[in-house]
Amino acid sequence: MRDGKPVPITTSAISRRRMTSEELTIWRALLDTTDELRRILGAQLLQESSLSPADYQVLLALREAVGKRLRSSELAANIDWERSRLSHHLGRMERRGLIRRDDCVTDSRGAEVSLTADGAQAFRHATAPHMRAIKKHFADALTPEQFNLLGDIMQTLQSHLHPDVMTPRAGGGRA
Amino acid sequence: MRDGKPVPITTSAISRRRMTSEELTIWRALLDTTDELRRILGAQLLQESSLSPADYQVLLALREAVGKRLRSSELAANIDWERSRLSHHLGRMERRGLIRRDDCVTDSRGAEVSLTADGAQAFRHATAPHMRAIKKHFADALTPEQFNLLGDIMQTLQSHLHPDVMTPRAGGGRA
DNA sequence: GCCGCATGATTGACACGTCAATCACCAGTG
DNA sequence: CACTGGTGATTGACGTGTCAATCATGCGGC
Numbered sequence: 001m002r003d004g005k006p007v008p009i010t011t012s013a014i015s016r017r018r019m020t021s022e023e024l025t026i027w028r029a030l031l032d033t034t035d036e037l038r039r040i041l042g043a044q045l046l047q048e049s050s051l052s053p054a055d056y057q058v059l060l061a062l063r064e065a066v067g068k069r070l071r072s073s074e075l076a077a078n079i080d081w082e083r084s085r086l087s088h089h090l091g092r093m094e095r096r097g098l099i100r101r102d103d104c105v106t107d108s109r110g111a112e113v114s115l116t117a118d119g120a121q122a123f124r125h126a127t128a129p130h131m132r133a134i135k136k137h138f139a140d141a142l143t144p145e146q147f148n149l150l151g152d153i154m155q156t157l158q159s160h161l162h163p164d165v166m167t168p169r170a171g172g173g174r175a
Numbered sequence: 176m177r178d179g180k181p182v183p184i185t186t187s188a189i190s191r192r193r194m195t196s197e198e199l200t201i202w203r204a205l206l207d208t209t210d211e212l213r214r215i216l217g218a219q220l221l222q223e224s225s226l227s228p229a230d231y232q233v234l235l236a237l238r239e240a241v242g243k244r245l246r247s248s249e250l251a252a253n254i255d256w257e258r259s260r261l262s263h264h265l266g267r268m269e270r271r272g273l274i275r276r277d278d279c280v281t282d283s284r285g286a287e288v289s290l291t292a293d294g295a296q297a298f299r300h301a302t303a304p305h306m307r308a309i310k311k312h313f314a315d316a317l318t319p320e321q322f323n324l325l326g327d328i329m330q331t332l333q334s335h336l337h338p339d340v341m342t343p344r345a346g347g348g349r350a
Numbered sequence: 351g352c353c354g355c356a357t358g359a360t361t362g363a364c365a366c367g368t369c370a371a372t373c374a375c376c377a378g379t380g
Numbered sequence: 381c382a383c384t385g386g387t388g389a390t391t392g393a394c395g396t397g398t399c400a401a402t403c404a405t406g407c408g409g410c
Contacts, residue, residue: 027309033329073359081397282388
Protein backbone atom coordinates (compact mmCIF):
# COMPACT_ATOMS: atom_id res chain seq x y z
CA MET A 1 0.00 0.00 0.00
CA ARG A 2 2.98 2.21 -0.01
CA ASP A 3 3.86 2.56 -3.69
CA GLY A 4 2.60 2.71 -7.21
CA LYS A 5 1.03 6.03 -6.62
CA PRO A 6 2.22 9.25 -8.17
CA VAL A 7 1.12 10.52 -4.84
CA PRO A 8 1.73 13.54 -3.36
CA ILE A 9 -1.20 16.01 -3.38
CA THR A 10 -2.73 16.24 0.07
CA THR A 11 -2.89 18.92 2.62
CA SER A 12 0.62 18.78 3.99
CA ALA A 13 2.23 21.85 2.56
CA ILE A 14 5.39 22.77 4.37
CA SER A 15 4.98 26.49 4.10
CA ARG A 16 7.70 28.49 5.69
CA ARG A 17 5.32 31.21 6.81
CA ARG A 18 4.64 31.83 10.46
CA MET A 19 1.36 31.11 12.09
CA THR A 20 -0.99 34.03 12.21
CA SER A 21 -2.42 35.17 15.50
CA GLU A 22 -5.89 34.31 14.18
CA GLU A 23 -4.82 30.73 13.72
CA LEU A 24 -3.43 30.65 17.20
CA THR A 25 -6.60 32.14 18.59
CA ILE A 26 -8.70 29.52 16.88
CA TRP A 27 -6.39 26.83 18.16
CA ARG A 28 -6.89 28.10 21.69
CA ALA A 29 -10.63 28.28 21.13
CA LEU A 30 -10.65 24.69 19.98
CA LEU A 31 -8.70 23.56 23.03
CA ASP A 32 -10.72 25.60 25.49
CA THR A 33 -14.10 24.70 24.07
CA THR A 34 -13.52 20.97 23.80
CA ASP A 35 -12.02 21.04 27.25
CA GLU A 36 -15.06 22.71 28.67
CA LEU A 37 -17.40 20.30 26.93
CA ARG A 38 -15.43 17.39 28.31
CA ARG A 39 -15.63 18.80 31.80
CA ILE A 40 -19.34 19.49 31.66
CA LEU A 41 -20.28 16.16 30.19
CA GLY A 42 -17.84 14.27 32.38
CA ALA A 43 -19.14 15.92 35.51
CA GLN A 44 -22.70 15.18 34.60
CA LEU A 45 -21.97 11.59 33.73
CA LEU A 46 -20.26 11.10 37.05
CA GLN A 47 -23.06 12.85 38.88
CA GLU A 48 -25.83 10.80 37.37
CA SER A 49 -24.25 7.41 37.13
CA SER A 50 -21.08 7.35 39.25
CA LEU A 51 -19.16 6.52 36.11
CA SER A 52 -16.19 8.50 34.91
CA PRO A 53 -15.80 9.06 31.18
CA ALA A 54 -13.02 6.49 31.30
CA ASP A 55 -15.30 3.96 32.97
CA TYR A 56 -17.89 4.63 30.33
CA GLN A 57 -15.46 4.07 27.51
CA VAL A 58 -14.38 0.74 28.94
CA LEU A 59 -17.91 -0.44 29.54
CA LEU A 60 -18.95 0.65 26.06
CA ALA A 61 -16.15 -1.29 24.45
CA LEU A 62 -17.02 -4.38 26.44
CA ARG A 63 -20.71 -4.07 25.65
CA GLU A 64 -19.97 -3.90 21.96
CA ALA A 65 -17.52 -6.77 21.98
CA VAL A 66 -18.67 -10.04 20.53
CA GLY A 67 -19.22 -12.33 23.46
CA LYS A 68 -19.12 -9.35 25.80
CA ARG A 69 -15.58 -10.19 26.73
CA LEU A 70 -12.20 -9.08 25.51
CA ARG A 71 -8.57 -9.80 26.05
CA SER A 72 -6.99 -6.99 27.95
CA SER A 73 -4.79 -5.94 25.08
CA GLU A 74 -7.62 -6.03 22.55
CA LEU A 75 -9.60 -3.78 24.80
CA ALA A 76 -6.65 -1.44 25.06
CA ALA A 77 -6.34 -1.36 21.30
CA ASN A 78 -10.05 -0.77 20.81
CA ILE A 79 -10.14 2.32 22.93
CA ASP A 80 -6.59 3.39 22.14
CA TRP A 81 -5.19 3.27 25.66
CA GLU A 82 -1.79 2.29 26.91
CA ARG A 83 -1.86 -1.09 28.49
CA SER A 84 -0.61 0.03 31.82
CA ARG A 85 -3.28 2.68 31.98
CA LEU A 86 -5.89 0.06 31.26
CA SER A 87 -4.43 -2.28 33.83
CA HIS A 88 -4.62 0.36 36.54
CA HIS A 89 -8.10 1.33 35.54
CA LEU A 90 -9.36 -2.23 35.36
CA GLY A 91 -8.01 -2.75 38.85
CA ARG A 92 -10.09 0.14 40.11
CA MET A 93 -13.17 -0.95 38.18
CA GLU A 94 -12.79 -4.48 39.43
CA ARG A 95 -12.67 -3.23 43.01
CA ARG A 96 -15.92 -1.41 42.35
CA GLY A 97 -17.48 -4.55 40.93
CA LEU A 98 -18.00 -3.19 37.42
CA ILE A 99 -15.90 -5.70 35.53
CA ARG A 100 -14.22 -9.02 36.09
CA ARG A 101 -10.90 -10.46 34.97
CA ASP A 102 -10.48 -14.18 34.39
CA ASP A 103 -7.49 -16.14 33.26
CA CYS A 104 -7.46 -16.76 29.56
CA VAL A 105 -7.90 -20.36 28.49
CA THR A 106 -5.78 -20.26 25.37
CA ASP A 107 -2.92 -18.19 26.74
CA SER A 108 -2.05 -18.36 30.41
CA ARG A 109 -0.41 -14.97 30.24
CA GLY A 110 -3.57 -13.29 29.13
CA ALA A 111 -6.59 -11.96 30.96
CA GLU A 112 -10.15 -11.88 29.77
CA VAL A 113 -12.17 -8.90 30.80
CA SER A 114 -15.93 -9.05 31.03
CA LEU A 115 -18.83 -7.06 32.37
CA THR A 116 -20.42 -7.94 35.66
CA ALA A 117 -24.16 -7.60 36.06
CA ASP A 118 -23.55 -4.42 38.01
CA GLY A 119 -21.31 -3.06 35.31
CA ALA A 120 -23.82 -3.80 32.59
CA GLN A 121 -26.56 -2.17 34.56
CA ALA A 122 -24.52 0.88 35.39
CA PHE A 123 -23.76 1.29 31.72
CA ARG A 124 -27.39 0.93 30.72
CA HIS A 125 -28.50 3.51 33.22
CA ALA A 126 -25.77 5.90 32.21
CA THR A 127 -26.32 5.84 28.48
CA ALA A 128 -29.56 7.69 27.90
CA PRO A 129 -28.80 10.69 30.12
CA HIS A 130 -25.33 10.88 28.67
CA MET A 131 -26.65 10.96 25.13
CA ARG A 132 -29.13 13.60 26.14
CA ALA A 133 -26.33 15.67 27.63
CA ILE A 134 -24.25 15.44 24.47
CA LYS A 135 -27.25 16.45 22.48
CA LYS A 136 -28.03 19.35 24.74
CA HIS A 137 -24.57 20.83 24.97
CA PHE A 138 -23.24 19.94 21.56
CA ALA A 139 -25.66 18.63 18.99
CA ASP A 140 -28.39 21.18 19.65
CA ALA A 141 -25.94 24.02 19.19
CA LEU A 142 -25.02 23.46 15.58
CA THR A 143 -26.83 23.58 12.28
CA PRO A 144 -26.70 20.61 9.90
CA GLU A 145 -24.25 22.55 7.74
CA GLN A 146 -22.00 23.19 10.67
CA PHE A 147 -22.01 19.50 11.45
CA ASN A 148 -20.91 18.61 8.01
CA LEU A 149 -18.23 21.26 8.02
CA LEU A 150 -16.98 20.23 11.42
CA GLY A 151 -16.92 16.62 10.32
CA ASP A 152 -14.89 17.56 7.27
CA ILE A 153 -12.48 19.56 9.34
CA MET A 154 -11.90 16.71 11.77
CA GLN A 155 -11.41 14.43 8.81
CA THR A 156 -8.87 16.83 7.38
CA LEU A 157 -6.98 17.04 10.64
CA GLN A 158 -6.98 13.28 10.95
CA SER A 159 -5.56 12.71 7.50
CA HIS A 160 -2.97 15.33 8.25
CA LEU A 161 -2.00 13.43 11.37
CA HIS A 162 -2.04 10.03 9.65
CA PRO A 163 -1.16 10.70 6.03
CA ASP A 164 -1.13 7.13 4.76
CA VAL A 165 -4.14 5.55 6.39
CA MET A 166 -6.89 4.60 3.97
CA THR A 167 -10.07 5.16 5.92
CA PRO A 168 -9.13 7.65 8.59
CA ARG A 169 -11.92 6.80 10.94
CA ALA A 170 -12.11 9.54 13.48
CA GLY A 171 -9.83 7.92 16.00
CA GLY A 172 -9.77 4.95 18.30
CA GLY A 173 -13.15 4.78 19.94
CA ARG A 174 -16.32 4.05 18.07
CA ALA A 175 -19.80 5.20 18.91
CA MET B 176 -29.15 15.37 3.09
CA ARG B 177 -31.42 16.06 5.98
CA ASP B 178 -33.39 18.87 4.44
CA GLY B 179 -36.87 19.53 3.17
CA LYS B 180 -37.67 21.06 6.48
CA PRO B 181 -37.99 24.79 7.12
CA VAL B 182 -35.95 24.23 10.24
CA PRO B 183 -36.21 26.53 13.21
CA ILE B 184 -33.10 28.62 13.43
CA THR B 185 -31.60 29.76 16.70
CA THR B 186 -28.99 27.71 18.33
CA SER B 187 -30.87 26.81 21.46
CA ALA B 188 -33.80 24.86 20.11
CA ILE B 189 -35.05 22.33 22.55
CA SER B 190 -35.96 19.86 19.89
CA ARG B 191 -37.37 16.63 21.13
CA ARG B 192 -35.70 14.69 18.36
CA ARG B 193 -32.99 12.19 19.15
CA MET B 194 -29.43 12.67 18.19
CA THR B 195 -28.51 11.13 14.89
CA SER B 196 -25.66 8.69 14.69
CA GLU B 197 -23.86 11.13 12.38
CA GLU B 198 -23.91 13.73 15.10
CA LEU B 199 -22.59 11.25 17.58
CA THR B 200 -19.86 10.19 15.20
CA ILE B 201 -18.78 13.77 14.71
CA TRP B 202 -18.81 14.31 18.45
CA ARG B 203 -16.50 11.34 18.87
CA ALA B 204 -14.29 12.60 16.07
CA LEU B 205 -14.03 15.96 17.78
CA LEU B 206 -13.09 14.36 21.08
CA ASP B 207 -10.63 11.91 19.59
CA THR B 208 -8.93 14.39 17.31
CA THR B 209 -8.48 17.14 19.86
CA ASP B 210 -7.30 14.55 22.33
CA GLU B 211 -4.70 13.29 19.94
CA LEU B 212 -3.51 16.77 19.12
CA ARG B 213 -3.20 17.51 22.80
CA ARG B 214 -1.17 14.39 23.35
CA ILE B 215 1.16 14.98 20.43
CA LEU B 216 1.81 18.61 21.24
CA GLY B 217 2.05 17.97 24.95
CA ALA B 218 4.54 15.18 24.47
CA GLN B 219 6.66 17.28 22.20
CA LEU B 220 6.59 20.25 24.50
CA LEU B 221 7.69 18.08 27.38
CA GLN B 222 10.36 16.44 25.29
CA GLU B 223 11.92 19.64 24.07
CA SER B 224 11.59 21.85 27.09
CA SER B 225 10.74 19.71 30.12
CA LEU B 226 7.59 21.73 30.52
CA SER B 227 4.14 20.20 30.69
CA PRO B 228 1.29 21.99 28.96
CA ALA B 229 0.12 23.05 32.39
CA ASP B 230 3.52 24.52 33.21
CA TYR B 231 3.46 26.37 29.93
CA GLN B 232 0.07 27.86 30.60
CA VAL B 233 1.18 29.13 33.99
CA LEU B 234 4.40 30.59 32.67
CA LEU B 235 2.57 32.23 29.78
CA ALA B 236 0.09 33.90 32.09
CA LEU B 237 2.89 35.18 34.30
CA ARG B 238 4.89 36.46 31.36
CA GLU B 239 1.92 38.41 30.09
CA ALA B 240 1.01 39.85 33.46
CA VAL B 241 1.82 43.46 34.07
CA GLY B 242 4.74 43.48 36.44
CA LYS B 243 5.35 39.81 35.70
CA ARG B 244 3.69 38.90 38.94
CA LEU B 245 0.19 37.90 39.91
CA ARG B 246 -1.82 37.12 42.97
CA SER B 247 -2.51 33.45 43.10
CA SER B 248 -6.22 33.87 42.62
CA GLU B 249 -5.83 36.26 39.71
CA LEU B 250 -3.62 33.74 38.05
CA ALA B 251 -6.19 31.05 38.64
CA ALA B 252 -8.89 33.22 37.12
CA ASN B 253 -6.74 34.10 34.11
CA ILE B 254 -6.17 30.53 33.11
CA ASP B 255 -9.50 29.26 34.42
CA TRP B 256 -8.18 26.79 36.97
CA GLU B 257 -9.51 25.81 40.33
CA ARG B 258 -7.48 27.36 43.06
CA SER B 259 -6.51 24.13 44.66
CA ARG B 260 -5.27 22.80 41.37
CA LEU B 261 -3.15 25.88 40.97
CA SER B 262 -1.84 25.63 44.48
CA HIS B 263 -0.71 22.06 43.96
CA HIS B 264 0.83 22.90 40.65
CA LEU B 265 2.63 25.98 41.93
CA GLY B 266 4.07 23.83 44.67
CA ARG B 267 5.53 21.48 42.09
CA MET B 268 6.78 24.32 39.91
CA GLU B 269 8.32 26.04 42.88
CA ARG B 270 10.21 22.88 43.79
CA ARG B 271 11.58 22.82 40.27
CA GLY B 272 12.64 26.44 40.54
CA LEU B 273 10.35 27.75 37.81
CA ILE B 274 8.35 30.20 39.87
CA ARG B 275 8.47 31.85 43.27
CA ARG B 276 5.79 32.70 45.81
CA ASP B 277 6.20 35.67 48.11
CA ASP B 278 3.90 37.02 50.76
CA CYS B 279 1.67 39.77 49.52
CA VAL B 280 2.32 43.20 51.00
CA THR B 281 -1.22 44.49 50.97
CA ASP B 282 -2.94 41.36 52.15
CA SER B 283 -1.14 38.95 54.41
CA ARG B 284 -3.38 36.12 53.32
CA GLY B 285 -2.33 36.44 49.74
CA ALA B 286 0.59 35.14 47.76
CA GLU B 287 2.30 36.79 44.86
CA VAL B 288 3.55 34.49 42.16
CA SER B 289 6.42 35.48 39.92
CA LEU B 290 8.77 33.96 37.39
CA THR B 291 12.27 33.00 38.36
CA ALA B 292 15.08 33.52 35.88
CA ASP B 293 15.01 29.80 35.20
CA GLY B 294 11.29 29.86 34.63
CA ALA B 295 11.51 32.78 32.24
CA GLN B 296 14.25 31.12 30.30
CA ALA B 297 12.48 27.80 30.15
CA PHE B 298 9.46 29.55 28.76
CA ARG B 299 11.48 31.43 26.17
CA HIS B 300 13.14 28.28 24.96
CA ALA B 301 9.88 26.42 24.82
CA THR B 302 7.86 28.91 22.87
CA ALA B 303 9.23 28.80 19.35
CA PRO B 304 9.29 25.01 18.98
CA HIS B 305 5.85 24.83 20.50
CA MET B 306 4.45 27.32 18.02
CA ARG B 307 6.10 25.43 15.23
CA ALA B 308 4.52 22.23 16.43
CA ILE B 309 1.06 23.77 16.55
CA LYS B 310 1.58 25.09 13.07
CA LYS B 311 2.80 21.79 11.77
CA HIS B 312 0.09 19.60 13.24
CA PHE B 313 -2.82 21.98 13.16
CA ALA B 314 -2.45 25.21 11.26
CA ASP B 315 -0.81 23.70 8.20
CA ALA B 316 -3.64 21.21 7.84
CA LEU B 317 -6.47 23.59 7.20
CA THR B 318 -7.42 26.05 4.50
CA PRO B 319 -8.22 29.66 5.39
CA GLU B 320 -11.90 28.89 4.84
CA GLN B 321 -11.73 25.99 7.20
CA PHE B 322 -10.18 28.23 9.82
CA ASN B 323 -12.97 30.68 9.57
CA LEU B 324 -15.57 27.98 9.70
CA LEU B 325 -13.94 26.29 12.64
CA GLY B 326 -13.69 29.61 14.43
CA ASP B 327 -17.38 30.23 13.84
CA ILE B 328 -18.29 26.80 15.08
CA MET B 329 -16.31 27.25 18.28
CA GLN B 330 -17.95 30.61 18.72
CA THR B 331 -21.35 29.01 18.25
CA LEU B 332 -20.59 26.32 20.79
CA GLN B 333 -19.33 28.89 23.25
CA SER B 334 -22.43 31.03 23.01
CA HIS B 335 -24.51 27.91 23.41
CA LEU B 336 -22.63 27.12 26.59
CA HIS B 337 -22.78 30.71 27.89
CA PRO B 338 -25.94 32.19 26.45
CA ASP B 339 -25.78 35.60 28.08
CA VAL B 340 -22.14 36.57 27.86
CA MET B 341 -21.45 39.55 25.63
CA THR B 342 -18.00 38.90 24.24
CA PRO B 343 -17.67 35.16 24.28
CA ARG B 344 -13.95 35.06 24.07
CA ALA B 345 -13.01 31.51 23.30
CA GLY B 346 -12.34 30.57 26.86
CA GLY B 347 -9.94 31.33 29.62
CA GLY B 348 -6.44 31.29 28.24
CA ARG B 349 -5.07 33.47 25.58
CA ALA B 350 -1.97 32.56 23.66
C1' DG C 351 15.30 -30.00 26.81
C1' DC C 352 17.30 -25.49 27.11
C1' DC C 353 18.28 -20.82 25.74
C1' DG C 354 16.97 -16.37 24.16
C1' DC C 355 13.78 -13.29 23.31
C1' DA C 356 9.35 -11.40 22.34
C1' DT C 357 4.77 -10.71 24.32
C1' DG C 358 0.60 -10.13 27.78
C1' DA C 359 -0.06 -8.04 31.69
C1' DT C 360 0.92 -5.99 36.20
C1' DT C 361 3.45 -3.03 39.46
C1' DG C 362 5.65 1.08 41.63
C1' DA C 363 6.94 5.64 41.58
C1' DC C 364 5.53 9.75 40.61
C1' DA C 365 2.91 13.84 38.19
C1' DC C 366 -1.56 15.62 37.86
C1' DG C 367 -6.66 16.98 39.08
C1' DT C 368 -10.77 17.24 42.16
C1' DC C 369 -13.20 17.55 46.27
C1' DA C 370 -13.84 18.67 50.94
C1' DA C 371 -11.66 20.40 54.96
C1' DT C 372 -8.70 23.60 56.97
C1' DC C 373 -5.98 27.74 58.25
C1' DA C 374 -5.04 32.48 58.42
C1' DC C 375 -6.49 36.72 57.85
C1' DC C 376 -9.74 40.62 56.50
C1' DA C 377 -13.78 43.43 57.47
C1' DG C 378 -18.16 44.78 59.29
C1' DT C 379 -21.13 44.70 63.54
C1' DG C 380 -22.40 45.18 68.28
C1' DC D 381 -12.46 45.02 71.50
C1' DA D 382 -14.75 40.42 70.71
C1' DC D 383 -17.66 38.05 67.39
C1' DT D 384 -18.66 36.53 63.06
C1' DG D 385 -18.81 35.70 58.36
C1' DG D 386 -16.38 35.83 54.09
C1' DT D 387 -12.14 35.36 51.43
C1' DG D 388 -7.12 33.87 49.89
C1' DA D 389 -4.71 30.08 49.88
C1' DT D 390 -3.08 25.52 51.30
C1' DT D 391 -3.59 20.65 52.57
C1' DG D 392 -4.89 15.65 52.52
C1' DA D 393 -7.13 11.94 50.53
C1' DC D 394 -7.96 9.83 46.64
C1' DG D 395 -8.77 8.81 41.56
C1' DT D 396 -6.30 9.11 37.39
C1' DG D 397 -2.32 8.86 33.76
C1' DT D 398 2.63 7.96 32.32
C1' DC D 399 6.92 5.83 32.29
C1' DA D 400 10.12 2.36 33.27
C1' DA D 401 10.77 -1.98 35.40
C1' DT D 402 9.13 -6.46 36.32
C1' DC D 403 7.10 -11.11 36.01
C1' DA D 404 5.41 -15.00 33.79
C1' DT D 405 4.54 -17.31 29.81
C1' DG D 406 4.87 -18.56 24.83
C1' DC D 407 7.83 -19.89 21.13
C1' DG D 408 11.52 -20.61 17.73
C1' DG D 409 16.12 -22.45 17.16
C1' DC D 410 19.82 -25.40 18.55
